[in-house]
Amino acid sequence: MKTFMRLIRRYVLLAVGLSLLLIVLALAFIVWLGVRFGVVWQNQFRYSYVEIADHLQQNAAGEFFFDERDTVYWMDGYEWAMVLDDDGKVVWQYQLPRELHRQYTASEIAVFSRWYLDDYPVFCQVRDYGLLVLGLPKDSVWKYNFWTYPDLIEWIFYRGSTLILGVLLLILMLCLLFSWRGAKSLRVVADGLDALAEGRTVQLTAKGFAGELAEKLNQTSAQIQYRNEIIQRRDNARTQWIAGVSHDIRTPLSLILGWAEQLQRDISLPENARHKAAGIQAQSEKIRALVEDLNLTSKLQYGAQPLRCEPVHAGPLLRRLVADFCNGPLAAQCQVELEVESSAETAELHADTALMARVFENILGNSVRHNSGPVCCMVTAEVQGKQLLVTFTDDGAGFPPAVLAVLHGETPADTAPHILGLHVVEQILHAHGGSAEFSQNKPRGSKVVLCLPVAS
Incomplete structure (x- = not known):
């Protein structure tokens, strides 16, 4: 409504300004005509x-x-x-x-x-x-008589400024009158636009010249409401389907992991069979991680994942997250080092520690799973301004160009690579009011920079 009223004020000021401009131009034109024909008369006759x-x-x-x-x-x-x-x-x-x-x-x-x-x-x-x-020559000059009362001439001469001011006031009053009538008719439409911008349903009953606009807004509101209902049903169906599939997969996947672990530890089996059992267990762990990431990204996308943020100091939190990863099954294939500067040691964050653990697991796990041999990972933390920067680097093969293209916002193709784990990292950081940047490490390897706001 404020924007709409500013528009009305600009319209009124523009109308008054144009009126003043037209009056000034008219006076200037009259003066120009007098000077012009005075010069013509002087050029035509040498003497009067x-x-x-x-x-x-x-x-x-x-x-x-x-x-x-x-x-x-x-x-x-x-x-x-x-x-x-x-x-x-x-x-x-x-x-x-x-x-x-x-x-x-x-x-x-x-x-x-x-x-x-x-x-x-x-x-x-x-x-x-x-x-x-x-x-003078025929048809060269028109001569007509003009007469009036001296009082009228004196009144025009002495009261001319008052007359012009009265005309300007009349123009201003007419502009205000028509603007007020137009604003009154469009006020309902402006309220409808505000309601539409806030996502509420609009049903206007404006009349006059604004009736057509009101009807168009009603139609637009109905279409938006219908599409929102379709999108809501689709999102609910998608979330329920992902949650159902995750629940249905969890039980058989747990059995597969348990049996694979038993087979791997059974010394009565040949070495080849136990090696295959270890492969089954590793691939099952990947499936479980994918299912968990899929379920988590769905909840984060539709706001179904509540953030349980609590105040924590960055130094102890980072050491605990790195230690949890080092105690996991993927730690045997990598070496993780952590450096926390003094400015970041006591920096206070408001963070969901469970989600931050998923961030560390996905980033470090991505470095391990996408490099054939052992990899060295480096985690550093520093404070710049009011931001905590956590940088992950490794000495592996780095991100494939196609992965970086998708991470940097390019439209994914039909053969786009799988980046669900890194997408979950982006979502978690955005939910915390931060950001994640992905790039290549120099001279080799991958680099991920997490930016988190420091609590004031």
Whole structure:
């Protein structure tokens, strides 16, 4: 909902900002038009009709002339010109068209002085020598009268800022009104999105323009719920199947291990038979480890394996885990050394010791089972920052490239290698808030680095 309200605020601010921008652009455009046509007018006419009227002179003999320059210079841009006396008679002219009269009545002068004379736009100026009339080319200028009350002009001039502010406030109020109405309609949809993000079922009844969105959310919620039910049933079936198979295998596997051990110790049997019995026992141990890893990874994946974490010191815990492995059946094929730095000796962890024992068993057992001859394993522990780093190295053949590819997150192929034991290591570390990194040891062998958070 907070994100949605921020979106509404941004919409309102954007609408107000755009309105202000449009007003500023409109004012700038009006100013540009005034400057533009002012420049055009100045380029078209060298002098204004007021300046021409001021420079036109009449001597004592009644002759008209321009001071400083000739008539052609002053009349640049104008079509024609004439001067009327008090009786309306033309007393001076410049290129006056033939179709125009040479004398006008007072009413005719009143008409053309305001608009046009025979479709010629004209400008008039009254001087001592008479009425100067300057004509422009036809269709070059539009002339219309405009009038208004002085109070209105003064009000617009003095109250213009107040008017603009009022318009802006009106725009802001309209934006807020429409935004509030839109937010009210979309509030239900936003609540539905929050519920959907939290995994709850959504059933909205929004109306108006948000009704279609509400219906789509209802359909999406129904589909997600249906798929979640299918996934839940599939996961439950998978977990129950793995648990059932593990339980069913455990009893016959225990019998096989027991009989294989008896046959291996029976001195009445030939050496070859006892050797085969030892092989049966070793392979059965592998099967039992695989079944236990499969059952454990299934529980960790679906949260069915509770973590029984307790505060422990890293040094004693690591020595006990290494000692437990060295007391196991695989210790005869390897040599394990442990080095714990002083900083890691008293580092406190919150860990499930049983699961951590499985981590050590899987990592060290992987080094033993995947090397044909005896292997030397090295376990070191140190604290870096707030993390305990436990590093496992061996001098064996190292990880096959295909195994590393799967461990580093690449999509496994149909012929991907078996890494269930190492996958269990990753799951246990993630459950403890840590991580596991797998790489090759230099110059040879494999390397596994466990990162566990140290309790503050």
